[in-house]
Amino acid sequence: xxxxxxxxxxxxxxxxxxxxxxxxxxxxxxxxxxxxxxxxxxxxxxxxxxxxxxxxxxxxxxxxxxxxxxxxxxxxxxxxxxxxxxxxxxxxxxxxxxxxxxxxxxxxxxxxxxxxxxxxxxxxxxxxxxxxxxxxxxxxxxxxxxxxxxxxxxxxxxxxxxxxxxxxxxxxxxxxxxxxxxxxxxxxxxxxxxxxxxxxxxxxxxxxxxxxxxxxxxxxxxxxxxxxxxxxxxxxxxxxxxxxxxxxxxxxxxxxxx
Amino acid sequence: xxxxxxxxxxxxxxxxxxxxxxxxxxxxxxxxxxxxxxxxxxxxxxxxxxxxxxxxxxxxxxxxxxxxxxxxxxxxxxxxxxxxxxxxxxxxxxxxxxxxxxxxxxxxxxxxxxxxxxxxxxxxxxxxxxxxxxxxxxxxxxxxxxxxxxxxxxxxxxxxxxxxxxxxxxxxxxxxxxxxxxxxxxxxxxxxxxxxxxxxxxxxxxxxxxxxxxxxxxxxxxxxxxxxxxxxxxxxxxxxxxxxxxxxxxxxxxxxxxxxxxxxxxxxxxxxxxxxxxxxxxxxxxxxxxxxxxxxxxxxxxxxxxxxxxxxxxxxxxxxxxxxxxxx
Numbered sequence: 001x002x003x004x005x006x007x008x009x010x011x012x013x014x015x016x017x018x019x020x021x022x023x024x025x026x027x028x029x030x031x032x033x034x035x036x037x038x039x040x041x042x043x044x045x046x047x048x049x050x051x052x053x054x055x056x057x058x059x060x061x062x063x064x065x066x067x068x069x070x071x072x073x074x075x076x077x078x079x080x081x082x083x084x085x086x087x088x089x090x091x092x093x094x095x096x097x098x099x100x101x102x103x104x105x106x107x108x109x110x111x112x113x114x115x116x117x118x119x120x121x122x123x124x125x126x127x128x129x130x131x132x133x134x135x136x137x138x139x140x141x142x143x144x145x146x147x148x149x150x151x152x153x154x155x156x157x158x159x160x161x162x163x164x165x166x167x168x169x170x171x172x173x174x175x176x177x178x179x180x181x182x183x184x185x186x187x188x189x190x191x192x193x194x195x196x197x198x199x200x201x202x203x204x205x206x207x208x209x210x211x212x213x214x215x216x217x218x219x220x221x222x223x224x225x226x227x228x229x230x231x232x233x234x235x236x237x238x239x240x241x242x243x244x245x246x247x248x249x250x251x252x253x254x255x256x257x258x
Numbered sequence: 259x260x261x262x263x264x265x266x267x268x269x270x271x272x273x274x275x276x277x278x279x280x281x282x283x284x285x286x287x288x289x290x291x292x293x294x295x296x297x298x299x300x301x302x303x304x305x306x307x308x309x310x311x312x313x314x315x316x317x318x319x320x321x322x323x324x325x326x327x328x329x330x331x332x333x334x335x336x337x338x339x340x341x342x343x344x345x346x347x348x349x350x351x352x353x354x355x356x357x358x359x360x361x362x363x364x365x366x367x368x369x370x371x372x373x374x375x376x377x378x379x380x381x382x383x384x385x386x387x388x389x390x391x392x393x394x395x396x397x398x399x400x401x402x403x404x405x406x407x408x409x410x411x412x413x414x415x416x417x418x419x420x421x422x423x424x425x426x427x428x429x430x431x432x433x434x435x436x437x438x439x440x441x442x443x444x445x446x447x448x449x450x451x452x453x454x455x456x457x458x459x460x461x462x463x464x465x466x467x468x469x470x471x472x473x474x475x476x477x478x479x480x481x482x483x484x485x486x487x488x489x490x491x492x493x494x495x496x497x498x499x500x501x502x503x504x505x506x507x508x509x510x511x512x513x514x515x516x517x518x519x520x521x522x523x524x525x526x527x528x529x530x531x532x533x534x535x536x537x538x539x540x541x542x543x544x545x546x547x548x549x550x551x552x553x554x555x556x557x558x559x560x561x562x563x564x565x566x567x568x569x570x571x572x573x574x575x576x577x578x579x580x581x582x583x584x585x586x
């Protein structure tokens with residue numbers, strides 16, 4: 001699964017949000033999308049998911065122009081994990097995960113045994129089988145996020161976009177989610193995570209794309225992109241990018257020094 | 259869950275059949291089981307058999323169809339509007355139908371034309387509300403709810419105006435009774451006319467249950483999972499409006515069915531609309547049969563069903579809210 005964006009520009013009520021974004025993300029990569037608030041990360045995601053109309057430029061999923069694809073077709077290629085999800089109705093965990101199989105089913109007939117098996121496998125892979133019949137709304141934030149990952153797995157798409165997935169999670173759950181994201185990329189998927197934490201990007205990502213005021217400020221391997229100069233420029237913060245020694249070796253961290 | 263659903267569906271189907279047979283005997287003209295049987299199977303031309311075929315059967319079928327239709331339309335709108343408090347008339351279909359009927363009664367049209375204008379009134383109201391909502395770009399659901407409120411208020415005010423102008427001795431009572439809902443005037447012909455849009459609408463809604471589940475997550479989520487949200491919303495609105503407008507045209511305004519039944523059903527089988535809509539159809543039909551039985555049983559002058567659904571619906575809904583409010 002490859003996402004290619006060419007000259008993407010979008011303005012909201014006359015205010016430019018994206019100003020000519022060019023980038024390519026490929027298979028088996030964990031990409032972290034960094035940028036200050038209002039840099040255009042969410043709009044970029046919305047464009048790639050086909051949720052945003054009225055943009056200029058092109059978005060390609062594998063070698064097809066997004067504009068030529070139906071929502072169902074896009075969903076077969078790329079899954080989306082929102083920060084949180086609220087429904088007025090209390091579906092069970094299994095029902096929430098089953099919704100991921102929608103693009104693989106007939107809208108009229110609904111899920112078949114093959115899709116039910118896929119959901120069972122996804123819940124099993126994430127250790128959620130024991131929660132299958134529990135109400136989604138009764139779960140903790142971390143469990144909910146895991147169920148949404150299971151839904152994305154059930155969707156069986158080659159790409160996965162996660163919009164600030166750790167924002168509402170505690171430290172442990174955020175870390176575990178990133179570990180899962182890393183594993184999914186290692187299995188051959190394209191996983192793109194938008195985040196505000198450059199340390200997470202250094203630790204987990206192969207590739208980092210930085211947006212600044214609607215443009216790509218930097219794009220490349222994580223250790224080359226995330227530098228003190230970049231942190232200063234994007235977040236207006238003096239920070240040191242360094243390594244700390246832990247049991248398993250040296251790990252990179254970003255430490256603000258102001 | 260599927261097994262639990264099947265058990266409830268079979269139970270609800272048996273309940274509906276039993277209620278149909280039981281209800282066929284109730285009424286001012288007392289009937290025996292054998293008369294009901296002969297009437298239903300088309301045997302005999304005795305007066306009791308004719309009463310069954312010409313009066314009771316259309317009435318029972320109308321009650322079942324309207325009950326099923328309003329319950330399913332309610333459940334579909336609740337999913338579409340992501341709000342368990344949405345009722346089938348949220349877009350103004352009932353207000354439009356009420357206006358259409360009041361206008362027709364005011365100008366002195368016959369029973370059939372009253373139904374036709376009520377049906378058209380319902381469609382027009384929702385059509386206008388939908389067109390207005392298209393101009394609200396940032397939030398489709400909010401746009402629909404607010405434009406529905408605007409249109410409903412406008413049509414209600416116009417209906418009040420017609421009542422004010424109507425002759426208080428004959429027109430006003432007939433308008434008032436029509437607005438309270440009744441199965442008294444259902445004839446085989448009017449039933450046949452209303453059955454088509456109700457059945458078509460029901461069929462479309464029952465065929466949309468799987469994507470409707472995804473619509474409850476919001477437009478962006480539904481779309482990112484592959485649902486053409488705008489198209490589905492239009493389809494569900496058209497289908498539900500056909501149902502609600504045709505129900506109103508057939509029996510007048512009947513509230514509460516579309517609110518109480520889907521809530522009850524969700525407590526039985528959970529939130530999945532693949533189970534909620536079909537079971538709502540069966541239990542909605544049974545509910546309105548019971549309401550109609552009550553309306554005929556209490557007194558010789560029938561109590562309008564719109565009043566009874568409120569009397570029965572409000573305590574049931576209140577009990578559900580107080581006991582299981584967290585799961586509604």
